[in-house]
Amino acid sequence: xxxxxxxxxxxxxxxxxxxxxxxxxxxxxxxCASEAHLDAALIRYQAGENMAxxxxxxxxxxxxxxxxxxxxxxxTAPIALGRAGSSGPFKYRAILVAxxxxxxxxxxxxxVAVFFFREMPIENAAMEx
Numbered sequence: 001x002x003x004x005x006x007x008x009x010x011x012x013x014x015x016x017x018x019x020x021x022x023x024x025x026x027x028x029x030x031x032c033a034s035e036a037h038l039d040a041a042l043i044r045y046q047a048g049e050n051m052a053x054x055x056x057x058x059x060x061x062x063x064x065x066x067x068x069x070x071x072x073x074x075x076t077a078p079i080a081l082g083r084a085g086s087s088g089p090f091k092y093r094a095i096l097v098a099x100x101x102x103x104x105x106x107x108x109x110x111x112v113a114v115f116f117f118r119e120m121p122i123e124n125a126a127m128e129x
Contacts, residue, residue: 026072026100031116032058032065035081035093038115041065042089074098074105075114078125089117092125 030051032038037058044054051067058065075094082091096114098107 031114037064072100080125088119
């Protein structure tokens with residue numbers, strides 16, 4: 001199943017979820033439990049450190065960040081954090097509602113907030129007020 005098809009399935013599965021305020025989006029990349037953890041990872045990543053080393057150190061005592069590179073996190077209601085700019089990285093907070101592994105879609109109960117960044121902005125994302 002292609003990611004586009006899985007995204008359509010995710011949107012239909014999650015359509016009854018009251019937290020699904022916006023269309024579900026499958027995303028890959030670095031996801032963290034807090035904005036502070038994301039900031040710590042971003043600073044080190046932009047300084048040229050290896051992501052595996054960054055994650056090992058950040059997750060030494062508890063799992064706070066994950067690199068979703070072979071799976072997709074299905075999120076809704078992305079909110080852009082900080083000021084709007086024309087160049088990345090762009091930081092976001094969203095609601096994690098499912099995880100897609102291959103053709104398998106697993107809902108997250110209860111949905112949780114996640115923080116992540118993208119090199120390109122997410123269209124129609126709300127801005128933090």
